[in-house]
Amino acid sequence: MDAIELLKQDHETVRELFAALDAAAGARDRAELFAELKRTLDVHERLEEDVFYPAARDAGDEAAEIVNQSHDDHAEVDELIEEMSALDESDEEWLDHLAALKEMVDHHVDNEEDVLFPLVQEALADRLDGLLDEMQELEAVLEDEEQERHQHL
Numbered sequence: 237m238d239a240i241e242l243l244k245q246d247h248e249t250v251r252e253l254f255a256a257l258d259a260a261a262g263a264r265d266r267a268e269l270f271a272e273l274k275r276t277l278d279v280h281e282r283l284e285e286d287v288f289y290p291a292a293r294d295a296g297d298e299a300a301e302i303v304n305q306s307h308d309d310h311a312e313v314d315e316l317i318e319e320m321s322a323l324d325e326s327d328e329e330w331l332d333h334l335a336a337l338k339e340m341v342d343h344h345v346d347n348e349e350d351v352l353f354p355l356v357q358e359a360l361a362d363r364l365d366g367l368l369d370e371m372q373e374l375e376a377v378l379e380d381e382e383q384e385r386h387q388h389l
Contacts, residue, residue: 239367246280263326287370295359302352309344
């Protein structure tokens, strides 16, 4: 596995969470799945922004442009998640926001997998294992922080 494969695994996990949310029977199930989706997206976003994107900029102008757009995508996703967090999962508005969130994330993932990842794979193949190590270290730190938060609740 390398850094790109790790990010693709995260993308698949997010797709599965959206599918589970679509199939969820009630607000309680949606709330649990949404909490998991938020955590997953938060960790994924940090891995990309703190480790992967800075390296991806070295893959050329097109990659750098996609990274800039990806930062904007993350900000939009974060804003929509914040709005959803203030709503009840049984509310029709929450469901509308979920559909918009899924569409945003799908577009972002497609852009990364179809355009950015191939550019990075070609230009930075020799760095992908090192990036994976950095991402796994950060992921461990983020998981530790999450566990600490839960212990203090």
